[in-house]
Amino acid sequence: MNLTRQELKSRARGELTGHYGVLILAQLLEIMCALVFGSFFVYRGGGIWNEYIALAGTLVVCLLLTVLRAGFSYLYLQLARGNQIQVGDLFYCFSHQPDRILVVCLLLFLLICLAAVPVTLIRSALTLLAGRLLFPAAGPIFIAFTYLLRILSFLSIYLLLMLHYGLTFFFCIDHPHWKSTALLRESRERMRGRRFFLFRLLLSFTGFLLLSVLTFGIGLFWVRPYLYMTLTEFYLENE
Amino acid sequence: MDFDPNEPRPGRFREEHYDPFRKSSPAMQSAAWILCILSFIFCWICYLSIPLGALAMILALLSRGGGRITRRVRSLVIAAAVSITLSAGLTGYAAYRVYTTPRLRLLLEQMIDQYLGQGQDPYLPGLSDQTGGDFA
Numbered sequence: 320m321n322l323t324r325q326e327l328k329s330r331a332r333g334e335l336t337g338h339y340g341v342l343i344l345a346q347l348l349e350i351m352c353a354l355v356f357g358s359f360f361v362y363r364g365g366g367i368w369n370e371y372i373a374l375a376g377t378l379v380v381c382l383l384l385t386v387l388r389a390g391f392s393y394l395y396l397q398l399a400r401g402n403q404i405q406v407g408d409l410f411y412c413f414s415h416q417p418d419r420i421l422v423v424c425l426l427l428f429l430l431i432c433l434a435a436v437p438v439t440l441i442r443s444a445l446t447l448l449a450g451r452l453l454f455p456a457a458g459p460i461f462i463a464f465t466y467l468l469r470i471l472s473f474l475s476i477y478l479l480l481m482l483h484y485g486l487t488f489f490f491c492i493d494h495p496h497w498k499s500t501a502l503l504r505e506s507r508e509r510m511r512g513r514r515f516f517l518f519r520l521l522l523s524f525t526g527f528l529l530l531s532v533l534t535f536g537i538g539l540f541w542v543r544p545y546l547y548m549t550l551t552e553f554y555l556e557n558e
Numbered sequence: 559m560d561f562d563p564n565e566p567r568p569g570r571f572r573e574e575h576y577d578p579f580r581k582s583s584p585a586m587q588s589a590a591w592i593l594c595i596l597s598f599i600f601c602w603i604c605y606l607s608i609p610l611g612a613l614a615m616i617l618a619l620l621s622r623g624g625g626r627i628t629r630r631v632r633s634l635v636i637a638a639a640v641s642i643t644l645s646a647g648l649t650g651y652a653a654y655r656v657y658t659t660p661r662l663r664l665l666l667e668q669m670i671d672q673y674l675g676q677g678q679d680p681y682l683p684g685l686s687d688q689t690g691g692d693f694a
Contacts, residue, residue, distance in 0.1 A: 333624025336581040527619075533612035533642070541616055 322556050324520050331548035334398055342544040345394060345409045349387060356380045385424045386417045392488040395544075395551040415495065422499040423487055427480065434479055438472045481521070482514040483507050489554045509557055517553060521546075582628075586621035590614045590634050597641040607645035614638040 322330070335342070360376030362369060390409040397404050412420055446465050453464075487506040490497065497505070510517070524546050531538035593614035600606045618634035619627075627635075656662045 329624045332620060332622065333581045335620070336583045336586075336623040339586075527616065530612045530616050534609040534616070537609065538613055538616045541620055545620060 322552075324516070324523060327520065327552045327556065328523070328545075328549050330552050331545060334401075334552075335544055335548050338398055338404065339541060339544065341404055341406055342394070343540045344406045345391065346540055346543065348406060348409060349384070349391075352387060353380075353384055356383065382421055382424060386412050386420050389420045389488045389491065391547060392551070393492050395547050396489060396492060396554075399548065399551045399555055412492075415492075419499050419502070420488070420491060423491060423502060426499060426503060427484060427487075430480060430484070431476060434476050438476055442468050442472045478518070478521075482517055483510055485517065485550065486510065486554050486557070489551065493558075513553075513557060520549065520553060524549075581623035582625055583621045583623060586617050587630065587634065590617035590621060590638070593617065594634060594637050594641060597638065597645070601641055601645045602648055604645045604649040608642050611638045611642040611645065614641075 357377070357380055360373045360380060362373035387409060389412040393411040394404050394408050397408060445468055449464055450461065453461075484503055484506045486509060487502050490502045490505055494502070494505075524542070527538075527542045527545065531542050591614075593610050597607045597610035597614060600610065615635055615638040618631050618638065622628060622631050656666050
């Protein structure tokens with residue numbers, strides 16, 4: 320690893336220049352797919368079976384959207400390697416072993432569930448303690464505190480997974496013959512010793528993300544490609 | 559793991575003459591300038607000016623490409639920051655004035671009442687008498 324954080328980010332910005340249009344279109348397409356397919360399975364009342372159907376449908380849509388999102392990894396990899404990209408590349412993973420991505424997705428879901436157990440226990444204990452000792456009146460500050468704890472627990476699970484398995488989809492695209500478990504294992508192995516570096520790299524985007532919040536999320540159309548392209552550069556440097 | 563490092567993979571290697579470090583985007587800079595100017599023009603509407611200013615700042619920072627921050631980009635970022643601060647300051651000052659001036663505060667309360675359906679419109683009770691409905 321020779322490149323510093325600044326160099327990785329600078330490389331990412333350079334490679335993105337002139338390609339924001341395609342990436343913004345791809346993101347719009349992703350949002351539209353999520354809205355259209357998601358709207359088919361909204362629970363509109365009418366018994367327990369309708370609720371089960373809505374839940375199952377939502378799960379299927381989530382899995383399909385994950386395959387679609389894995390297409391972004393392909394897009395960024397192509398861009399980072401100096402190849403031309405088009406919006407249609409977003410669907411690359413649907414025609415190239417989508418089953419592996421689905422299995423990876425399910426394994427990651429299991430890992431999230433496993434990671435959520437201790438985090439939820441700690442959060443509950445902290446909420447209980449805070450309710451007893453700090454905010455016995457259970458006013459709005461206590462409610463804000465519990466929400467803050469929820470956000471922190473979500474972020475900790477996300478970071479934990481990102482710092483271990485953040486490169487899985489890149490491996491998935493570059494190594495079509497590897498099994499799903501091998502992909503996860505390789506990602507974890509490759510991140511060994513690089514987690515703190517990646518953590519600081521992700522932390523350096525806080526300013527951009529706060530600015531995106533000020534734009535009501537519109538800024539994310541530019542910031543998200545920047546973040547993912549930097550992650551792609553990180554993958555290529557660790558390849 | 560039956561992975562052969564020499565196997566051909568599509569788009570695997572970078573093109574030789576590709577230098578991302580030198581790219582910058584004048585179009586994005588122009589867009590950032592336009593957004594910044596719009597942010598200044600609408601600085602009295604905070605929910606328009608602050609997003610425009612923030613977006614101008616994002617575009618300005620990304621427009622430098624792989625290069626360093628130029629004087630032009632720096633001035634753009636400063637201008638966007640000033641417009642955001644100006645808008646936030648104006649909104650804060652307006653809120654302070656409304657809450658500390660009794661006449662303005664009364665007007666605000668009347669507006670809130672009307673918004674919540676407890677209107678002060680003198681015609682509405684008369685309309686209720688004519689139609690039999692409760693409009694007031």
